[in-house]
Amino acid sequence: MQQQGKSSGSEMEVTWQDQQNINTFSRFNNRFHELEDEIKFAKEKCDNLEDAGNELILADEEMVRFQIGEVFAHVPKDEVETRIEEMKEATCKTLEKLEQEKESLVSQMAELKKVLYAKFKDSINLEED
Amino acid sequence: MSSSSSSPSGDLSERRGIPAAKFIQDVETYLSQSSLDSNSALAFHQERLQQYKVVEMKLLAQQRDLQAKIPDIEKCLEVVATLEARKGTGEALLADFEVSEGIYSRACIEDTDSVCLWLGANVMLEYSCEEATALLKNNLENAKASLGVLVADLQFLRDQVTVTQVTIARIYNYDVQQRRVKQVTPTAIAAADS
Numbered sequence: 001m002q003q004q005g006k007s008s009g010s011e012m013e014v015t016w017q018d019q020q021n022i023n024t025f026s027r028f029n030n031r032f033h034e035l036e037d038e039i040k041f042a043k044e045k046c047d048n049l050e051d052a053g054n055e056l057i058l059a060d061e062e063m064v065r066f067q068i069g070e071v072f073a074h075v076p077k078d079e080v081e082t083r084i085e086e087m088k089e090a091t092c093k094t095l096e097k098l099e100q101e102k103e104s105l106v107s108q109m110a111e112l113k114k115v116l117y118a119k120f121k122d123s124i125n126l127e128e129d
Numbered sequence: 130m131s132s133s134s135s136s137p138s139g140d141l142s143e144r145r146g147i148p149a150a151k152f153i154q155d156v157e158t159y160l161s162q163s164s165l166d167s168n169s170a171l172a173f174h175q176e177r178l179q180q181y182k183v184v185e186m187k188l189l190a191q192q193r194d195l196q197a198k199i200p201d202i203e204k205c206l207e208v209v210a211t212l213e214a215r216k217g218t219g220e221a222l223l224a225d226f227e228v229s230e231g232i233y234s235r236a237c238i239e240d241t242d243s244v245c246l247w248l249g250a251n252v253m254l255e256y257s258c259e260e261a262t263a264l265l266k267n268n269l270e271n272a273k274a275s276l277g278v279l280v281a282d283l284q285f286l287r288d289q290v291t292v293t294q295v296t297i298a299r300i301y302n303y304d305v306q307q308r309r310v311k312q313v314t315p316t317a318i319a320a321a322d323s
Contacts, residue, residue, distance in 0.1 A: 014295060014299060015154075016152055016154070019152050019291075019292060019295060022291055022295060023287075023288045023291050023292065026287060026288070026291045027284060027287065027288070030287065063223075065225055068204075068207050068208055068211050068224075069204035069205060069207050069208040070204065070208075070226065070227070071208070071224040071225065071226040071227075071236070072224060072225040072226070072233070073211065073222055073223070073224045073225075074222070074223035074224065074225075
């Protein structure tokens, strides 16, 4: 919210197109912050699954307590391995998609910044504070 | 109450009870048409901004609730799927579940065709595995759809907040500019007279 486009200068004409650009930039910025949180969460999940996989290799029991929902079910080691592999793959794919979306957002925001700064120069502030 | 300044077509005038903020093409025209002075216009828009913030808080709370509900439903689906997968094999499923914080107990789940689902309000119903899966999937779809609508509402709301903030800034700047002009003019007249 702090980082909205606000005209603090003198008599700058604001057209509907400018307003829409500012709105779009605001949307992108919000989505960017949401994405950062989602990426952090997905990375953590990926790391946890990685650690779980490694622990599994070291474990010598045949039955592993694997969390399904809220309970820990006794599942044979092989099945757990397969499940963890699947979960890791899914999470990594999600992480990749999120990173790509973030990159595209960053470039789109840079474009809009250029346009808005060109029109408003000092009257607008688009930086994080 | 709002002026007749043109809003380009294709935009909603309100969305699910949230009024849209009209974009002002020209501050001077807006003020004269609505016969408001700068202060009243500023007060009006600032009040609007507060109202928008209240609605935003409400929507954000709803969004958090939904975002917590969805993983819950997905976990239930996973459990039912596991039970269904075990159905044919005839072996019992051993599961450790939490009785209280730090205390777990072991349950032996025999081959079964039905599960009980907690529906809320102290009501639990028994369903067959297929029905349970169907019900949970339905709930999941509804929750995701509601979340989608909510996110769109929030985006619309944030746009209106941005428009209102820019409008407030513009009216303020216009006011400052007018005061400057008023200050200059008497001095200019005095200089011309003398």
